[in-house]
Amino acid sequence: LDWQPRAASKAYSDIRYDFAEGIARIVINRPERRNAFRPETVAQLIDATHQAQFDPEVGVIVLCGAGHEAFCSGGDQTVRGDDGGYHDEAGMPHLNVLDLQMQIRRCPKPVVAMVAGYAIGGGHVLHLVCDLTIAADNARFGQTGPRVGSFDAGLGAGLMARTIGMKRAKEIWLLCRQYDAAAALAMGLVNIVVPLPEVEEETVRWCRDMLRLSPMALRMIKAGFNADTDGLAGIQELAGNATGLFYMTEEGQEGRNAWLEKRPPDFSKYRRRP
């Protein structure tokens, strides 16, 4: 694809944000650290995801890492402080990747992780929270938290268990082993594995398939998949979509119009459906 940098990309130091044919591509661009994220990286990922969500030209978002060595190796351990998070340049501690995880889940557009190389630690959780994962055959997956003094007991544990089953999820966290792409596919941790040179082409093929489908149906089904795991916040997401749809009906508009026209609403012509 002929990826073109989006205007917002100029302001980013740690990521790239490109667009082509209805697809936004967000690239974690710290290959010298295996695409580990620092707070600034995550802030930029949050910003780019927001841009993509609100860009009417974008139908699908792809998240990937620069180069073929890594998708993402998690939090940058060189800026991990002793005071509860990863330090930004001003010395403020953050765990803002947790906000990014929820943003990806709440984003009404499908988010696809394209994984070449390592998806490790918080980087592994990032691919997990994406809706789909297209893996290159050099991909390697795993958690390291208990080895490096960290853990993600939220989506990192619970969503993983819902994705691949409790025993496997516990194995991944309790042993901190690495798994190759074939093992990840067998576990249901990824959707497909393709040779590394084909990973982008395959990802684009999946995106194009989704771009041909109903945006509203994709939006609703994504919210539905996430609703129970995200609890009341997940139901809120689904419910917000229902409200949005209701606003598009004459019945919903009658309530607003009546209020604006200072008259009682007349809902008599709207069927009570079985």
Ligand code: 2NE
């Ligand atoms: C990713 C992995 C397995 C790659 O191994 P390899 O052998 O291919 O590369 P190497 O030599 O380890 O790494 C290349 C360069 O990248 C840096 C390394 O320090 C090295 O730099 P130099 O020594 O050449 O200068 N690098 C790699 N990962 C980094 C990281 N996460 N932070 C800072 N620098 C990093 C191997 O590198 C690896 O195991 N990396 C560490 C993975 C890890 O433990 N991540 C943190 C997990 S905790 C987390 O992400 C987290 C959480 O649990 C909860 C909330 C938020 C975050």
